[in-house]
Amino acid sequence: MYSLLLFLHSLGRWAVLGGLLYGIGRAYQGWVGGKAFSAHDNATRHTVATLAHVQLVLGYALYFTSPLLKTFRFRDAMHDPGTLFFGFQHVAAMTVAVVVLTIGSALAKRQPTSPTQFRTMALWFTAALLLIFLAIPWPFSPLANRPYFRFPF
Template sequence: MYQSLLILHSLVRWLVLISLLVAIVRAYRGWLGHRRFLKADNTARVVAATSAHVQLVIGITLYFISPVVRYFLNYFKAAVHQREIRFFGMEHITMMLIAIVLLTIGSAKTKRKTTDQQKFKTMAIWFTIALLIIFLSIPWHFSPFTSRPYFRWF
């Protein structure tokens, strides 16, 4: 089960990133282009937030069954000094939780705004901050913190 969830988590990451990029591009185009907030813009907001929440559920499940995290929690004093172990045991989950909270707040605030410009601006700012945190917290292949492949396969 662990390996299957790890693969799914790796693949859903791309859905989250793509949906967030689409939502952000739509938000900036609408905000800077003084456009109307259309149903497609709202759908982009909902898809981005929903895919991130699905990824969060998969990630939290992985956190509790991961042998790396188990080691981190059982041998905290030693593990906290091991970069890769600390990344997955503490840093990755903390930053991703922060990003999802910001994304959720931004999505809720966007929904409540009354003008199209306010909706676009709110979505653009909150989603961009969340995306930056997510991007920095993913264990990219090129990351100096810890490295994982771009795709994991079954």
């Protein structure tokens, strides 16, 4: 179960990043280009937020079934960057990132004009992307490095 969750969460990372980059691209093109906020843009906004929520739920499931959490003590983790990262920093930053993305999605949906919809989506989604980039355990990260893909075997 744990290895399957780890695989799905690893795979979901790329779906979220790809969707978020696509959504940000559409938002900036629409904002700068003065385009109308179309049904496709709205579907993109909604899909990106949904992907992020699914990824967050997978992450929570992984977090609460992780062997790390059973032995995690914040006081002890302060001396181990990897334990601190997965025990606290990763889950906290990703939760905040998804909250930021959700707020941006909801605000963009409720804006009265296309330029403000695109601007809202672009700015909030970009802020969420920056938080996500900081909290991903990249292979080159000094905090906790993991491979680009985790396989269940």
